[in-house]
Amino acid sequence: MVQLSGIANETIRAEIEEFLERPEEIERNVELFSRASPAMQDIAAALIEGDNETVDRLTVAALADGVHALEIMDDGLIAGMGIVGIKFREGYVFVPEVLVSARAMKAGMAHIEPILAASGVEPIGTVIMGTVQGDLHDIGKNLCIMMLRGGGFTVIDLGVNTSPDEFLAAVKDSEARLIGMSALLTTTMPNMARTVEAFKDAGLREQVRFMVGGAPVTPEFGEEVGSDGYGKDALACVALAKQLALEVRR
Ligand code: B12
16 A cells, blocks of 8 residues: 655645545555655645746756656656546646646656757658647647657647648648647537548548557547557657557658
8 A cells, every 4th residue: 555655745745645545546545656756746736736937947956966858747747637637627726827838748748858858869750740629738749849859759749729721731731641639628629530531532641640649549539530540648659659669661
């Protein structure tokens, strides 16, 4: 049994105690933060508090101490955002607070991105990435992009609220044949299917490969919408992109 007392950071302990109710979420977070180093816990706590200056400072310090960029991303930034997500779902915080935490996440990511990008080798291929139409969530997509660039891909980032026509235009305007779609809302997930349909209508479906992801997306849903693969996180996104790149190599 993992214990709350195994977590050094007081803010994190209080957040778990006060805001988490589902036993599986308590267990997962207690386990995650007990395993994370105190420095990573401090980054997560500052992110939860929306303190972008502290996230910025602690990220720089951790990198200087030799902590791997991926560890900061997973155990600090994403772990902190996980708590924010639960508080948002349960109505303890609202859109403005989430945006402030998202800004803090970006402050940390700004230092991590160049490191992950620099670790890349020969470009393996080009990936078009976008959050689907109607959806403004881009934190997860941007993490995937960071990891793809770090993994040796060139990425064309179409941003958020990307219409099927914009995905089509990007393929027509580039050499890219690999498309990643992100969706965070159950109401926008169907736009993944609409995008795949648009490629069928344009006679381009066979030339491209689609990968899908985002918190509410499942492998089953990915199959249903006619995509070629689903990735549960940024690491899976890179693995999938490598696999699909072999199919569309040109
Ligand atoms: C941050 C956030 C926001 C921010 C977004 C800021 C930004 N720049 O992105 C703001 C405040 C703007 C926002 C707005 C809204 N949000 Co919001 N938001 C979130 C929150 C808290 C976190 C999302 C996030 O960034 N997670 C962290 C990242 C790292 O995870 P991720 O996105 O899942 O990405 C990972 C994987 O999924 C995967 N992945 C992602 N994309 C892709 C793509 C590919 C190809 C692959 C392979 C993998 C992959 O890799 C990523 C890295 O590991 C979630 C709660 C949650 N737990 O998801 C709610 C949540 C998604 N939001 C929700 C809602 C309802 C809204 C609003 C409608 C609220 C409102 N009433 O206005 C609006 C919608 C705006 C719009 N039109 O899009 C709901 C959705 C519910 C539903 N069933 O659809 C959620 C689930 C909260 C909740 N439980 O109620 N939100």
